[in-house]
Amino acid sequence: MSPWATYPIEQSLGAAALALLAALVARRGTSPRVARGLWLLVLVKLVTPPVWRLAEPTADLAATVLAHAASLHDDPRRALAARGALADALVATWLVGSALVAASAVAGAWRFRRLAARGRPASAALVEEVAVLARRAGLAAPPRTRLVDACLPPCVAGPFRPTLVLPTPLLARLSPTQRRLVLGHELMHLAGRDPWVRLLEGVVLVAWWWNPLAWIASAQLRRWEERARDAALLEAFPRGRRPYAEALVDTLDFLAEGARGVLGEARDTGTSDARGAAAALTGRGGRRRARSEVGERLVAVVRGEPHRGSWTAGLLAAVVVALLAGPSLGEDGPRTVFASDAAGPFQLVFDGDRVRGVAVGGRVLDASRWHQTPAALDVLAADGALEFRIALHDDRITWDGRPSSRPGDTP
Numbered sequence: 001m002s003p004w005a006t007y008p009i010e011q012s013l014g015a016a017a018l019a020l021l022a023a024l025v026a027r028r029g030t031s032p033r034v035a036r037g038l039w040l041l042v043l044v045k046l047v048t049p050p051v052w053r054l055a056e057p058t059a060d061l062a063a064t065v066l067a068h069a070a071s072l073h074d075d076p077r078r079a080l081a082a083r084g085a086l087a088d089a090l091v092a093t094w095l096v097g098s099a100l101v102a103a104s105a106v107a108g109a110w111r112f113r114r115l116a117a118r119g120r121p122a123s124a125a126l127v128e129e130v131a132v133l134a135r136r137a138g139l140a141a142p143p144r145t146r147l148v149d150a151c152l153p154p155c156v157a158g159p160f161r162p163t164l165v166l167p168t169p170l171l172a173r174l175s176p177t178q179r180r181l182v183l184g185h186e187l188m189h190l191a192g193r194d195p196w197v198r199l200l201e202g203v204v205l206v207a208w209w210w211n212p213l214a215w216i217a218s219a220q221l222r223r224w225e226e227r228a229r230d231a232a233l234l235e236a237f238p239r240g241r242r243p244y245a246e247a248l249v250d251t252l253d254f255l256a257e258g259a260r261g262v263l264g265e266a267r268d269t270g271t272s273d274a275r276g277a278a279a280a281l282t283g284r285g286g287r288r289r290a291r292s293e294v295g296e297r298l299v300a301v302v303r304g305e306p307h308r309g310s311w312t313a314g315l316l317a318a319v320v321v322a323l324l325a326g327p328s329l330g331e332d333g334p335r336t337v338f339a340s341d342a343a344g345p346f347q348l349v350f351d352g353d354r355v356r357g358v359a360v361g362g363r364v365l366d367a368s369r370w371h372q373t374p375a376a377l378d379v380l381a382a383d384g385a386l387e388f389r390i391a392l393h394d395d396r397i398t399w400d401g402r403p404s405s406r407p408g409d410t411p
Helices: 003-027 032-046 061-067 076-118 124-136 168-173 176-191 194-207 212-236 241-257 264-268 272-281 284-303 310-325
Strands: 144-148 155-157 163-167 335-341 344-351 354-360 370-372 376-380 386-392 397-399 402-405
Touching: 003 032, 003 212, 032 194, 032 212, 076 144, 076 163, 076 194, 124 144, 124 176, 144 168, 155 176, 155 194, 163 168, 163 176, 168 241, 176 194, 176 212, 176 241, 194 212, 212 241, 212 284, 241 284, 354 370, 354 376
Parallel strands: 144 163
Antiparallel strands: 155 163, 335 344, 344 354, 370 376, 376 386, 386 397, 397 402
């Protein structure tokens, strides 16, 4: 099997194993930080090649040749051409889809920048409040703060130049304590490097747009990310549970009042809070899902998040390292190359760069009938005379100077 085919398969299998682990650990009521970290590793696995590979078992030469004897009676060049056309079509589809997803992400980032640019600077008192909270969250510098007259949730974005965008109508509804907690939640996203995670997430979705597992991992990562930031906020403000829960309800009411209004910008900003708000306010299924997520967060805020997870850290680390490192399906076993001459097709079986066997018309030749040099393979007649020579190039083989087929995998 071609590496272009095995790589998506092995990466998806590794990521699926990590996703199953993340789902099982989250179901047992672990800390949201642990659950968020495991779902993040699912995305990391999709862009992390295996460290070690499993070689395919070496098959018996005769069995390898006879298993493909039927293919020897067909023109292998025609079969290879058909496989090449299919591979080209799949690659083209993959690239077009990636380009569309990338264009959508770039457009969302541009809309967010335009939204922030259209806003007005925050007051000196609000800037100072953000700076104090940023220091409390452990940030080296506070983000710039912009106020907008729009119906969207508070959101922060930008790994290189973080920007905090706050809706003025919502701030007017919140009490000073609620406002401080809402601001603290957004700053916890920055403290947790979430804008950088969004960047990684975008790269994964561009490359793996066709894989449902990438989108599932993205949604679960955002879900647990919000709960992890809520938990971090309430650790810093242990008496803020009730006012923060009320702030969440007030924010949802504020967004519900603006439903079907000016949510276009919020829906396209690309931040987790904005996307959640857009889902909550558009579509019956989206409203149910968003209410469920907000309800889940409210329950966790009121009751407190579990702190399990430290006792399983060693075991989880061992399992995660094993899944991230491999294994791979491998390409170290023998591969078969078909070519054709005037008398009929012949077959070469490679093990790395070494020819392990030669067959003509489905019949395996004795090892004394052929001799390999660094640049060619000489096939000898029964009397020991040279019958024909196959030139071995890095990317093709030729017979009598004519290209016959590219070295590749067994069809």
